[in-house]
Amino acid sequence: DEIENLINNYGISEFTFVDHVFNIPKAHAEEICNEIIKRGLQIRWSAWFNEKFMDENFVALAIKAGCSFFEFSPDGYSNRSLKWLKKNIQTKDIINTFRLLRRKKQIKIGYNFMLGIPGQNIFSLLRQAIFFLKLKVFLGNRLKLLTFNKLGIDPNTDLEKIALSEGVITPGTDLFKPTFYEVGIIGRIKKHRGFTSVLKLLKTKTFAKSAKSDGP
Numbered sequence: 001d002e003i004e005n006l007i008n009n010y011g012i013s014e015f016t017f018v019d020h021v022f023n024i025p026k027a028h029a030e031e032i033c034n035e036i037i038k039r040g041l042q043i044r045w046s047a048w049f050n051e052k053f054m055d056e057n058f059v060a061l062a063i064k065a066g067c068s069f070f071e072f073s074p075d076g077y078s079n080r081s082l083k084w085l086k087k088n089i090q091t092k093d094i095i096n097t098f099r100l101l102r103r104k105k106q107i108k109i110g111y112n113f114m115l116g117i118p119g120q121n122i123f124s125l126l127r128q129a130i131f132f133l134k135l136k137v138f139l140g141n142r143l144k145l146l147t148f149n150k151l152g153i154d155p156n157t158d159l160e161k162i163a164l165s166e167g168v169i170t171p172g173t174d175l176f177k178p179t180f181y182e183v184g185i186i187g188r189i190k191k192h193r194g195f196t197s198v199l200k201l202l203k204t205k206t207f208a209k210s211a212k213s214d215g216p
Helices: 002-010 025-040 056-064 081-085 091-103 120-140 157-163 184-191 193-212
Strands: 015-018 044-048 067-075 107-114 143-150
Touching: 002 067, 025 056, 056 067, 056 091, 067 081, 067 143, 091 107, 091 120, 120 143
Parallel strands: 015 044, 044 067, 067 107, 107 143
Antiparallel strands: none
């Protein structure tokens, strides 16, 4: 009813579901999509999705219901990183979203990742970089968003304990000010001119495409 009201009374033609993850529970998301289709609502929308609950049928249903932008925030990429982040997904689930959506020419896709997660090493970074390159090569301008965020250290968290043990912070560090976890090989690589240049290139081109896009 809310969506229909937005269309009929306010002339809305596109919107974003602000639920943190639209397809949890999946059955509820399917009900919403089916109702949009049943009522014949002509609307375009976007949402954040959990990678674990994506399959061919659900993707087709969401697109039919008007979804034009699928967003994902796995944060980590390697199974070790995902486990540390207490995510309910694995690397194969992230790859599966790419496999499911790469040939859907009518939609755009976005991913959000974090850098410097404890347990990352040069090999996991290389595998992650290869995935990024695949996104750029096969999705082209349909890759609307690709972000790389620093891992912030918050008070009373496991990361605070790790950062203290590694000397990244001290007991007197004010964590109410932005403080980030950048140590070991990740910290050294991130300071390397080549690595930072690649990130800037990926982000610049992706956001340029995002700015030019007239979709949600």
